[in-house]
């Protein structure tokens with residue numbers, strides 16, 4: 001059994017004009033040591049796959065299972081959600097809190113504790129050692145991206161969903177992020193959306209999605 005299993009999943013967003021079918025029969029499985037990369041043009045359904053894993057959208061048809069459970073299952077949804085580290089494209093940090101306070105708040109909400117020393121070490125590696133006591137609106141786009149990643153990695157997630165983890169980063173910082181993900185790979189299963197060739201290299205499996213349909217699958 002995979003950590004994540006999609007079987008013929010259709011997802012529709014309701015709109016005033018009748019709705020958008022964002023996923024049209026998507027099937028794939030993520031093994032417990034695997035890194036899966038999802039590629040595809042803007043609006044093709046990549047983020048919707050991540051949202052379906054988190055239970056933020058309901059399949060119209062088909063089944064999604066995460067750690068053997070439907071992410072919308074009332075009794076186990078929260079337990080499953082707490083295992084997942086989700087890096088969004090838009091960021092989720094609270095602007096009134098510092099980066100360190102955000103990481104603490106994020107971990108506490110998930111019933112986890114943080115080891116300050118390892119968080120500081122990871123921050124140094126991500127080249128944001130000096131931003132832990134700053135507020136998110138005091139950071140550059142690239143610093144904020146790495147701070148969000150720091151928060152998501154800090155509380156030892158059991159599954160990582162990373163939406164465009166190297167976008168907004170210069171080559172050197174993108175390289176460091178890929179290096180860190182390479183070290184984590186095999187320990188924490190991950191699903192990454194990106195077009196970054198370095199992340200293609202890192203992944204065990206690549207899916208290409210166009211207009212909500214899987215058009216290509218490659219196992220490396």
Ligand SMILES: Nc1ncnc2c1ncn2[C@@H]1O[C@H](COP(=O)(O)OP(=O)(O)OP(=O)(O)O)[C@@H](O)[C@H]1O
Nearest residue numbers: 013014015020022041042043044045046047048049
């Ligand atoms: N909340 C929503 N309501 C209505 N339509 C939506 C909603 N969210 C996404 N969509 C539509 O669903 C489709 C898939 O969107 P999705 O965000 O999954 O694409 P994506 O591949 O992640 O795009 P990008 O690379 O630009 O982030 C798009 O047509 C988008 O406009």
